[in-house]
Amino acid sequence: MFAQRKTINTTVSITGIGLHSGIYTKVALHPAPAGSGITFVRADLDGLRIPALQASTTALDYATTVGKDDVAVGTVEHLLSAIMACGITDVDIRIDGPEVPIVDGSSLPFMHLIDAAGVRTLGAEVPVLRIKKPIEIVDGDKSIRIAPANRLILKYKIDFNHPVIGRQSMQFDFNHDNFLKKIAPARTFGFMRDVEKLRAAGLARGGSVENCIVLDDQGVVNGELRFRDEFVRHKILDLLGDLALVGRPIVGEITASKAGHAMHSRFVEQILKAAAEQDEDLEPARVAGYAEA
Ligand SMILES: [Zn+2]
Structure with missing residues:
Protein backbone atom coordinates (compact mmCIF):
# COMPACT_ATOMS: atom_id res chain seq x y z
CA MET A 1 0.00 0.00 0.00
CA PHE A 2 1.55 3.27 -1.15
CA ALA A 3 0.57 6.93 -1.09
CA GLN A 4 1.76 9.74 -3.32
CA ARG A 5 4.49 11.95 -1.92
CA LYS A 6 3.27 15.54 -1.85
CA THR A 7 4.63 19.00 -1.17
CA ILE A 8 3.27 22.53 -1.50
CA ASN A 9 3.36 24.61 -4.69
CA THR A 10 4.77 27.82 -3.35
CA THR A 11 6.18 29.37 -0.19
CA VAL A 12 3.63 30.74 2.30
CA SER A 13 4.09 32.20 5.76
CA ILE A 14 2.26 33.14 8.93
CA THR A 15 3.35 35.01 12.06
CA GLY A 16 2.09 34.97 15.60
CA ILE A 17 2.75 34.45 19.28
CA GLY A 18 3.83 31.15 20.82
CA LEU A 19 1.35 29.77 23.35
CA HIS A 20 3.95 28.77 25.92
CA SER A 21 6.99 30.98 25.16
CA GLY A 22 5.06 34.19 24.46
CA ILE A 23 7.59 34.78 21.65
CA TYR A 24 6.48 36.01 18.21
CA THR A 25 7.77 33.95 15.30
CA LYS A 26 7.36 33.73 11.56
CA VAL A 27 6.75 30.30 10.07
CA ALA A 28 7.30 29.88 6.34
CA LEU A 29 6.40 26.64 4.56
CA HIS A 30 8.69 25.93 1.60
CA PRO A 31 8.28 23.23 -1.08
CA ALA A 32 10.74 20.36 -0.54
CA PRO A 33 11.99 17.50 -2.76
CA ALA A 34 10.62 13.95 -2.55
CA GLY A 35 12.16 11.99 0.27
CA SER A 36 13.29 14.98 2.33
CA GLY A 37 10.38 14.58 4.74
CA ILE A 38 8.74 17.14 7.00
CA THR A 39 11.54 19.24 8.49
CA PHE A 40 11.66 22.19 10.87
CA VAL A 41 14.44 24.60 9.92
CA ARG A 42 15.58 27.21 12.43
CA ALA A 43 16.00 30.16 10.10
CA ASP A 44 17.54 32.23 12.92
CA LEU A 45 20.16 29.56 13.75
CA ASP A 46 22.04 28.91 10.50
CA GLY A 47 19.22 26.81 9.14
CA LEU A 48 19.60 24.01 11.69
CA ARG A 49 17.36 21.17 10.52
CA ILE A 50 15.12 19.21 12.90
CA PRO A 51 13.17 16.36 11.24
CA ALA A 52 9.54 16.10 12.37
CA LEU A 53 10.05 12.56 13.62
CA GLN A 54 9.44 10.77 16.90
CA ALA A 55 13.21 10.51 17.44
CA SER A 56 13.37 14.32 17.60
CA THR A 57 10.83 14.77 20.42
CA THR A 58 12.32 16.43 23.48
CA ALA A 59 9.38 17.57 25.61
CA LEU A 60 5.74 16.59 25.95
CA ASP A 61 4.34 18.78 28.74
CA TYR A 62 1.12 20.40 27.50
CA ALA A 63 2.49 20.47 23.91
CA THR A 64 4.86 18.53 21.68
CA THR A 65 8.40 19.82 21.19
CA VAL A 66 11.02 18.59 18.72
CA GLY A 67 14.67 19.49 18.97
CA LYS A 68 18.30 18.82 18.25
CA ASP A 69 21.50 19.92 20.04
CA ASP A 70 19.68 22.06 22.65
CA VAL A 71 17.70 23.81 19.92
CA ALA A 72 13.96 23.26 19.96
CA VAL A 73 10.74 24.00 18.15
CA GLY A 74 7.72 23.83 20.42
CA THR A 75 3.96 23.32 19.98
CA VAL A 76 4.36 21.59 16.63
CA GLU A 77 1.20 19.47 16.81
CA HIS A 78 -1.44 21.82 15.38
CA LEU A 79 0.67 22.59 12.31
CA LEU A 80 1.68 18.93 11.84
CA SER A 81 -1.95 17.89 12.13
CA ALA A 82 -2.85 20.17 9.19
CA ILE A 83 0.15 18.98 7.17
CA MET A 84 -0.89 15.37 7.73
CA ALA A 85 -4.53 16.08 6.84
CA CYS A 86 -3.34 17.58 3.53
CA GLY A 87 -1.28 14.48 2.75
CA ILE A 88 1.97 16.46 2.63
CA THR A 89 5.03 14.23 3.03
CA ASP A 90 7.79 16.69 2.17
CA VAL A 91 8.00 20.31 3.31
CA ASP A 92 10.55 22.60 4.96
CA ILE A 93 9.08 24.56 7.85
CA ARG A 94 11.37 27.55 8.33
CA ILE A 95 10.86 29.23 11.69
CA ASP A 96 12.80 32.14 13.21
CA GLY A 97 12.21 31.28 16.86
CA PRO A 98 11.48 28.51 19.37
CA GLU A 99 7.73 27.95 19.00
CA VAL A 100 5.12 27.61 16.26
CA PRO A 101 2.52 30.41 16.56
CA ILE A 102 -0.67 29.32 18.28
CA VAL A 103 -2.73 31.67 16.05
CA ASP A 104 -6.36 30.98 17.08
CA GLY A 105 -5.57 27.76 18.95
CA SER A 106 -6.80 25.46 16.18
CA SER A 107 -5.44 24.03 12.90
CA LEU A 108 -7.73 26.10 10.70
CA PRO A 109 -5.21 28.91 10.01
CA PHE A 110 -2.67 26.28 8.91
CA MET A 111 -5.24 24.61 6.65
CA HIS A 112 -5.92 27.99 5.04
CA LEU A 113 -2.18 28.60 4.69
CA ILE A 114 -1.65 25.26 2.91
CA ASP A 115 -4.72 25.89 0.79
CA ALA A 116 -3.23 29.24 -0.29
CA ALA A 117 0.05 27.50 -1.23
CA GLY A 118 -1.61 24.63 -3.09
CA VAL A 119 -0.52 20.99 -2.87
CA ARG A 120 1.17 19.00 -5.64
CA THR A 121 2.32 15.42 -6.05
CA LEU A 122 6.04 14.76 -6.39
CA GLY A 123 5.98 11.76 -8.75
CA ALA A 124 7.22 9.49 -5.98
CA GLU A 125 5.52 7.34 -3.42
CA VAL A 126 5.72 6.51 0.26
CA PRO A 127 4.77 3.16 1.78
CA VAL A 128 1.80 3.45 4.09
ZN1 LIG B 1 -3.55 21.07 21.02
Whole structure:
Protein backbone atom coordinates (compact mmCIF):
# COMPACT_ATOMS: atom_id res chain seq x y z
CA MET A 1 0.00 0.00 0.00
CA PHE A 2 1.55 3.27 -1.15
CA ALA A 3 0.57 6.93 -1.09
CA GLN A 4 1.76 9.74 -3.32
CA ARG A 5 4.49 11.95 -1.92
CA LYS A 6 3.27 15.54 -1.85
CA THR A 7 4.63 19.00 -1.17
CA ILE A 8 3.27 22.53 -1.50
CA ASN A 9 3.36 24.61 -4.69
CA THR A 10 4.77 27.82 -3.35
CA THR A 11 6.18 29.37 -0.19
CA VAL A 12 3.63 30.74 2.30
CA SER A 13 4.09 32.20 5.76
CA ILE A 14 2.26 33.14 8.93
CA THR A 15 3.35 35.01 12.06
CA GLY A 16 2.09 34.97 15.60
CA ILE A 17 2.75 34.45 19.28
CA GLY A 18 3.83 31.15 20.82
CA LEU A 19 1.35 29.77 23.35
CA HIS A 20 3.95 28.77 25.92
CA SER A 21 6.99 30.98 25.16
CA GLY A 22 5.06 34.19 24.46
CA ILE A 23 7.59 34.78 21.65
CA TYR A 24 6.48 36.01 18.21
CA THR A 25 7.77 33.95 15.30
CA LYS A 26 7.36 33.73 11.56
CA VAL A 27 6.75 30.30 10.07
CA ALA A 28 7.30 29.88 6.34
CA LEU A 29 6.40 26.64 4.56
CA HIS A 30 8.69 25.93 1.60
CA PRO A 31 8.28 23.23 -1.08
CA ALA A 32 10.74 20.36 -0.54
CA PRO A 33 11.99 17.50 -2.76
CA ALA A 34 10.62 13.95 -2.55
CA GLY A 35 12.16 11.99 0.27
CA SER A 36 13.29 14.98 2.33
CA GLY A 37 10.38 14.58 4.74
CA ILE A 38 8.74 17.14 7.00
CA THR A 39 11.54 19.24 8.49
CA PHE A 40 11.66 22.19 10.87
CA VAL A 41 14.44 24.60 9.92
CA ARG A 42 15.58 27.21 12.43
CA ALA A 43 16.00 30.16 10.10
CA ASP A 44 17.54 32.23 12.92
CA LEU A 45 20.16 29.56 13.75
CA ASP A 46 22.04 28.91 10.50
CA GLY A 47 19.22 26.81 9.14
CA LEU A 48 19.60 24.01 11.69
CA ARG A 49 17.36 21.17 10.52
CA ILE A 50 15.12 19.21 12.90
CA PRO A 51 13.17 16.36 11.24
CA ALA A 52 9.54 16.10 12.37
CA LEU A 53 10.05 12.56 13.62
CA GLN A 54 9.44 10.77 16.90
CA ALA A 55 13.21 10.51 17.44
CA SER A 56 13.37 14.32 17.60
CA THR A 57 10.83 14.77 20.42
CA THR A 58 12.32 16.43 23.48
CA ALA A 59 9.38 17.57 25.61
CA LEU A 60 5.74 16.59 25.95
CA ASP A 61 4.34 18.78 28.74
CA TYR A 62 1.12 20.40 27.50
CA ALA A 63 2.49 20.47 23.91
CA THR A 64 4.86 18.53 21.68
CA THR A 65 8.40 19.82 21.19
CA VAL A 66 11.02 18.59 18.72
CA GLY A 67 14.67 19.49 18.97
CA LYS A 68 18.30 18.82 18.25
CA ASP A 69 21.50 19.92 20.04
CA ASP A 70 19.68 22.06 22.65
CA VAL A 71 17.70 23.81 19.92
CA ALA A 72 13.96 23.26 19.96
CA VAL A 73 10.74 24.00 18.15
CA GLY A 74 7.72 23.83 20.42
CA THR A 75 3.96 23.32 19.98
CA VAL A 76 4.36 21.59 16.63
CA GLU A 77 1.20 19.47 16.81
CA HIS A 78 -1.44 21.82 15.38
CA LEU A 79 0.67 22.59 12.31
CA LEU A 80 1.68 18.93 11.84
CA SER A 81 -1.95 17.89 12.13
CA ALA A 82 -2.85 20.17 9.19
CA ILE A 83 0.15 18.98 7.17
CA MET A 84 -0.89 15.37 7.73
CA ALA A 85 -4.53 16.08 6.84
CA CYS A 86 -3.34 17.58 3.53
CA GLY A 87 -1.28 14.48 2.75
CA ILE A 88 1.97 16.46 2.63
CA THR A 89 5.03 14.23 3.03
CA ASP A 90 7.79 16.69 2.17
CA VAL A 91 8.00 20.31 3.31
CA ASP A 92 10.55 22.60 4.96
CA ILE A 93 9.08 24.56 7.85
CA ARG A 94 11.37 27.55 8.33
CA ILE A 95 10.86 29.23 11.69
CA ASP A 96 12.80 32.14 13.21
CA GLY A 97 12.21 31.28 16.86
CA PRO A 98 11.48 28.51 19.37
CA GLU A 99 7.73 27.95 19.00
CA VAL A 100 5.12 27.61 16.26
CA PRO A 101 2.52 30.41 16.56
CA ILE A 102 -0.67 29.32 18.28
CA VAL A 103 -2.73 31.67 16.05
CA ASP A 104 -6.36 30.98 17.08
CA GLY A 105 -5.57 27.76 18.95
CA SER A 106 -6.80 25.46 16.18
CA SER A 107 -5.44 24.03 12.90
CA LEU A 108 -7.73 26.10 10.70
CA PRO A 109 -5.21 28.91 10.01
CA PHE A 110 -2.67 26.28 8.91
CA MET A 111 -5.24 24.61 6.65
CA HIS A 112 -5.92 27.99 5.04
CA LEU A 113 -2.18 28.60 4.69
CA ILE A 114 -1.65 25.26 2.91
CA ASP A 115 -4.72 25.89 0.79
CA ALA A 116 -3.23 29.24 -0.29
CA ALA A 117 0.05 27.50 -1.23
CA GLY A 118 -1.61 24.63 -3.09
CA VAL A 119 -0.52 20.99 -2.87
CA ARG A 120 1.17 19.00 -5.64
CA THR A 121 2.32 15.42 -6.05
CA LEU A 122 6.04 14.76 -6.39
CA GLY A 123 5.98 11.76 -8.75
CA ALA A 124 7.22 9.49 -5.98
CA GLU A 125 5.52 7.34 -3.42
CA VAL A 126 5.72 6.51 0.26
CA PRO A 127 4.77 3.16 1.78
CA VAL A 128 1.80 3.45 4.09
CA LEU A 129 2.34 1.88 7.49
CA ARG A 130 -0.30 -0.75 8.09
CA ILE A 131 -0.10 -2.15 11.61
CA LYS A 132 -0.71 -5.91 11.57
CA LYS A 133 -1.18 -6.65 15.26
CA PRO A 134 -2.98 -4.57 17.92
CA ILE A 135 -0.82 -2.39 20.15
CA GLU A 136 -2.14 -1.05 23.43
CA ILE A 137 -0.90 1.16 26.25
CA VAL A 138 -2.90 1.35 29.47
CA ASP A 139 -2.02 3.62 32.37
CA GLY A 140 -4.70 3.66 35.08
CA ASP A 141 -7.88 4.99 33.45
CA LYS A 142 -5.95 6.31 30.42
CA SER A 143 -5.44 4.16 27.37
CA ILE A 144 -4.67 4.15 23.69
CA ARG A 145 -4.67 1.31 21.20
CA ILE A 146 -4.45 0.61 17.49
CA ALA A 147 -6.09 -2.30 15.70
CA PRO A 148 -5.50 -3.28 12.06
CA ALA A 149 -7.74 -1.53 9.51
CA ASN A 150 -7.37 -0.49 5.90
CA ARG A 151 -7.93 3.21 6.60
CA LEU A 152 -7.19 5.59 9.45
CA ILE A 153 -9.92 5.96 12.06
CA LEU A 154 -9.45 7.88 15.31
CA LYS A 155 -11.82 7.39 18.24
CA TYR A 156 -11.34 9.55 21.29
CA LYS A 157 -13.04 9.72 24.69
CA ILE A 158 -12.52 12.31 27.41
CA ASP A 159 -14.09 12.80 30.82
CA PHE A 160 -13.56 16.09 32.65
CA ASN A 161 -15.38 16.90 35.85
CA HIS A 162 -16.51 20.24 34.45
CA PRO A 163 -20.04 21.43 33.56
CA VAL A 164 -19.15 22.40 29.97
CA ILE A 165 -16.98 19.41 29.12
CA GLY A 166 -18.06 16.28 31.02
CA ARG A 167 -17.93 13.11 28.93
CA GLN A 168 -17.35 13.52 25.22
CA SER A 169 -16.52 10.96 22.57
CA MET A 170 -16.05 11.10 18.84
CA GLN A 171 -15.09 8.95 15.90
CA PHE A 172 -13.16 10.62 13.11
CA ASP A 173 -12.73 8.95 9.72
CA PHE A 174 -9.54 10.45 8.43
CA ASN A 175 -9.69 12.42 5.21
CA HIS A 176 -8.95 15.99 4.25
CA ASP A 177 -12.52 17.27 3.99
CA ASN A 178 -13.64 15.65 7.22
CA PHE A 179 -10.65 17.16 8.97
CA LEU A 180 -11.26 20.62 7.56
CA LYS A 181 -14.91 20.61 8.58
CA LYS A 182 -14.98 18.67 11.85
CA ILE A 183 -11.54 18.77 13.46
CA ALA A 184 -9.40 21.66 12.20
CA PRO A 185 -11.54 24.43 13.78
CA ALA A 186 -11.43 22.87 17.28
CA ARG A 187 -9.34 25.05 19.59
CA THR A 188 -7.04 24.18 22.43
CA PHE A 189 -8.40 24.81 25.91
CA GLY A 190 -7.17 25.74 29.35
CA PHE A 191 -8.46 26.34 32.85
CA MET A 192 -8.15 29.67 34.71
CA ARG A 193 -7.24 27.76 37.86
CA ASP A 194 -4.09 26.36 36.13
CA VAL A 195 -2.81 29.65 34.73
CA GLU A 196 -0.64 30.65 37.69
CA LYS A 197 0.93 27.22 37.99
CA LEU A 198 1.60 27.05 34.22
CA ARG A 199 3.13 30.54 34.09
CA ALA A 200 5.34 29.74 37.11
CA ALA A 201 6.59 26.74 35.10
CA GLY A 202 7.35 29.00 32.12
CA LEU A 203 4.30 27.81 30.20
CA ALA A 204 1.20 29.53 28.75
CA ARG A 205 3.00 32.91 28.58
CA GLY A 206 1.42 33.65 25.23
CA GLY A 207 -1.95 32.16 26.13
CA SER A 208 -4.92 34.52 25.98
CA VAL A 209 -8.63 34.66 25.30
CA GLU A 210 -7.66 35.17 21.62
CA ASN A 211 -5.98 31.80 21.22
CA CYS A 212 -7.63 29.23 23.46
CA ILE A 213 -10.92 28.32 25.05
CA VAL A 214 -10.56 29.64 28.60
CA LEU A 215 -12.65 27.93 31.25
CA ASP A 216 -13.41 28.90 34.82
CA ASP A 217 -15.19 26.53 37.21
CA GLN A 218 -18.61 27.40 35.77
CA GLY A 219 -18.07 27.65 32.04
CA VAL A 220 -16.31 29.25 29.10
CA VAL A 221 -15.17 32.83 29.84
CA ASN A 222 -14.47 33.88 26.24
CA GLY A 223 -17.42 33.57 23.94
CA GLU A 224 -19.13 30.76 22.11
CA LEU A 225 -17.78 27.30 21.45
CA ARG A 226 -17.34 26.34 17.80
CA PHE A 227 -18.80 22.89 18.56
CA ARG A 228 -20.52 21.66 21.70
CA ASP A 229 -17.89 18.89 21.81
CA GLU A 230 -15.00 21.10 20.68
CA PHE A 231 -12.82 19.62 23.45
CA VAL A 232 -12.79 16.02 22.23
CA ARG A 233 -12.38 17.26 18.65
CA HIS A 234 -9.25 19.12 19.71
CA LYS A 235 -7.90 15.94 21.33
CA ILE A 236 -8.27 14.20 17.94
CA LEU A 237 -6.47 17.14 16.32
CA ASP A 238 -3.59 16.78 18.80
CA LEU A 239 -3.40 13.00 18.33
CA LEU A 240 -3.20 13.37 14.56
CA GLY A 241 -0.39 15.91 14.93
CA ASP A 242 1.53 13.56 17.20
CA LEU A 243 0.95 10.68 14.73
CA ALA A 244 2.67 12.77 12.05
CA LEU A 245 5.90 11.97 13.92
CA VAL A 246 5.63 8.38 12.63
CA GLY A 247 7.12 9.91 9.49
CA ARG A 248 4.82 8.27 6.94
CA PRO A 249 1.09 7.76 6.46
CA ILE A 250 -0.45 5.18 8.76
CA VAL A 251 -3.70 3.21 8.67
CA GLY A 252 -5.44 1.50 11.57
CA GLU A 253 -8.25 2.02 14.02
CA ILE A 254 -6.98 4.01 16.99
CA THR A 255 -9.00 4.25 20.18
CA ALA A 256 -7.84 6.70 22.85
CA SER A 257 -9.32 7.41 26.24
CA LYS A 258 -8.18 10.35 28.39
CA ALA A 259 -4.75 10.25 26.78
CA GLY A 260 -2.45 13.23 26.11
CA HIS A 261 0.80 14.17 24.39
CA ALA A 262 3.00 12.05 26.67
CA MET A 263 0.88 8.94 26.07
CA HIS A 264 0.54 9.68 22.34
CA SER A 265 4.32 9.82 22.20
CA ARG A 266 4.86 6.48 23.95
CA PHE A 267 2.29 5.06 21.56
CA VAL A 268 4.12 6.34 18.48
CA GLU A 269 7.29 4.73 19.86
CA GLN A 270 5.47 1.38 20.12
CA ILE A 271 4.11 1.78 16.61
CA LEU A 272 7.61 2.41 15.23
CA LYS A 273 8.96 -0.60 17.10
CA ALA A 274 6.22 -2.78 15.60
CA ALA A 275 6.83 -1.30 12.15
CA ALA A 276 10.51 -2.18 12.35
CA GLU A 277 9.52 -5.79 13.09
CA GLN A 278 6.94 -6.09 10.33
CA ASP A 279 8.02 -7.69 7.06
CA GLU A 280 6.30 -5.07 4.98
CA ASP A 281 8.43 -2.32 6.44
CA LEU A 282 10.53 -1.38 3.47
CA GLU A 283 14.17 -0.52 3.14
CA PRO A 284 14.88 3.19 3.66
CA ALA A 285 15.98 3.66 0.03
CA ARG A 286 12.50 2.82 -1.09
CA VAL A 287 10.82 4.96 1.54
CA ALA A 288 12.83 8.01 0.49
CA GLY A 289 12.26 9.07 -3.07
CA TYR A 290 11.18 5.86 -4.74
CA ALA A 291 10.19 7.06 -8.18
CA GLU A 292 6.82 6.00 -9.49
CA ALA A 293 6.95 3.87 -12.64
ZN1 LIG B 1 -3.55 21.07 21.02
